[in-house]
Amino acid sequence: MTPLDVEWVREQFPGLSHRQDGQSVAFFDGPAGSQVTRSVGDAVRRYLLETNSQHGGVFEVSRTSDGILEEAHRAFADFLGADNPDCIVFGANMTTITLAVSRALAQTWSPGDDIIVTRLDHEGNVSPWVLAARDAGAVIRRVDVNIEDGTLNQASYRSLLSPKTKLVAIGLASNITGTINPVREMIRQAHDVGAMVYVDAVHYAPHELIDVADLNADFLVCSAYKFFGPHLGVLYGRRELLEEIQPYKLRVATNELPGKWMTGTACHEGIAGALACVEYLASLGRHANPAATSRREAICFAFAAIQNHEQQLARRMLEGLQNLGAYRLWGIADIARIDERVPTFSLTYAKQTPLQLATRLAEVGCYAWAGNHYALSFSEAADLEPHGTLRIGLLHYNTSEEVDRVLAELDRLA
Ligand SMILES: Cc1ncc(COP(=O)(O)O)c(C=O)c1O
Known part of the structure; x- marks a missing residue:
């Protein structure tokens, strides 16, 4: 098991030392x-x-800038396990x-084709498909959720798949319940009926x-x-699909990958920063295990250490919530199923709204x-509208002391 050096991690994040009224704060956002x-x-x-320039100039600063952008495509291929940097496309945001x-x-869709979305996904992976299906005359089908544990209902999914299915849009993990969906198996089933998966x-x-x-x-985003x-x-897009499908783009823009999918001028400084965040993860992996030989391997070690630490925090949180009792947890509560969730905890409390709780926290x-x-x-x-939930999200820079702190505050509020 690869341990995580949380102190080293926290030193890399200046924002974590923010103080409010002279007191340290804990980021669960x-x-x-x-x-x-x-x-x-x-x-x-x-x-x-130092290297600000537009893409494709013949002079030194533009070449340096292009070098950074190309390295970012390679870094994200390593981050996502893709074998070709040209299959990495940068854009404004997921939506x-x-x-x-x-x-x-x-x-490529026709009237009567089916598009499958889920009742667990963020709207970013629902509304775009609903709008596109409307324009093409395709039919939207929705995978049900099991409200008790916040998982996708696999029987519902299987019942929707058919040769009419053109695309399935699913999330790897839910941002409300923390559930990790069995996406690998769901992709296999979608491919069996000839559907693409986003x-x-x-x-x-x-x-x-x-x-x-x-x-x-x-496709993965x-x-x-x-x-x-x-x-x-x-x-990330599968190469043949990125090549074959025509994005909406200007006629003067390149038809080559990845530029074909990157409309307009990219946010170069953002791409440079994103490259640095992949390098951070690689450095974390090398810190955890100096035996890493490649950037991808270092990233693998980083996530082994992150997962190890986050699961310890998640156990502590689940045990603490069980002891508190007053809050309802929306998602997997069973510690034996910790592998099926990430440490994102959505709570409700009968006597205060989530907004009241978040404000008091x-x-x-x-x-x-x-x-x-x-x-x-x-x-x-789950009949949670209009208030939703109080969401406490843990990342690898959170500590067990912070988990205890929020549990003590939740106890006080209840
Ligand atoms: C699961 C999930 N999908 C999609 C999005 C949308 O991402 P973006 O803000 O990059 O458009 C979010 C943002 O919160 C999210 O949590």
Whole structure:
């Protein structure tokens, strides 16, 4: 088991030393957006002050800038387990990328085709498909959720798959219940009926290793600001699909990968910062295990250490919540099933709304989130609207002391 050096980790994140009324604060808002490393901030600044240029110039600074961008494509291929950096596309954020991909794919759909979305996904992986299906005359089918443990109902999924299914949109992990979906198996089943699969890995990416080759994903998308980087979306697409499908683009823009899918001028400083966040993860892996020989291997070690630490925190949180009793947890509560969830905990309490709870926690320096977290379908299915849940999200920079602190505050509030 690879241990995590939490003290070393926390030193890399200047934002964690923020103080409120002279007291330390604890960040439980990671699912909304994480803190970034000093190296990420430095890379953004360095890019803008030292290598700022447009793409494709014949002079030195432009070449240096292009070198950084190319390295970022290689770094994200390592991060996602892709074998080709040209299959990595950068965009504004997951939502914007998904709206573009869905519009492009919809050109290949016909009236009567089926598109499958789930009742557990973030709207970013639902609305774009609903809109694109509407334009193409395709039919939206929705996979049910098991409300008791916040998992996807696999029988419902299987019953929806048919030769009419053109696309399945699923999340690797839910940003409201923390459930890790059995996506590898769901992709296999979708491929059996000839459907493509679009995977939303936004919530999963800071917690566990992504391997697009092992998943056999057709498309997979994530957002760097959820895993210690700047605000930037990242898409992986299977090479033949990225080549074959025509995105909406300008006629003067390249037809080569990856530029074909990157409309307009990219956020170069964001890409430089995102490269730095992958390098941070690799350095964390080398710190945990100096035997790492490649960047991908170092990233694998990093996630082994992250998972180990996060599961310890998750156990502590689940035990603590069981002892408190007053709160309802929406998601897997059984510690024996810890492998099926990431450490994201959605709670409700009968006597106060999630917003009231989050506000009172914020007053004592515990930063959590309230609402439906854009996981609107689950919030509706579980009858949680309009208030949603109080969401306490843990990342690898959180400590067991912070878990105890928020549990003590929850106890006080109840
Ligand atoms: C699971 C999930 N999917 C998609 C999104 C949307 O990502 P973005 O903000 O990059 O558009 C989020 C954002 O919170 C999310 O948590």
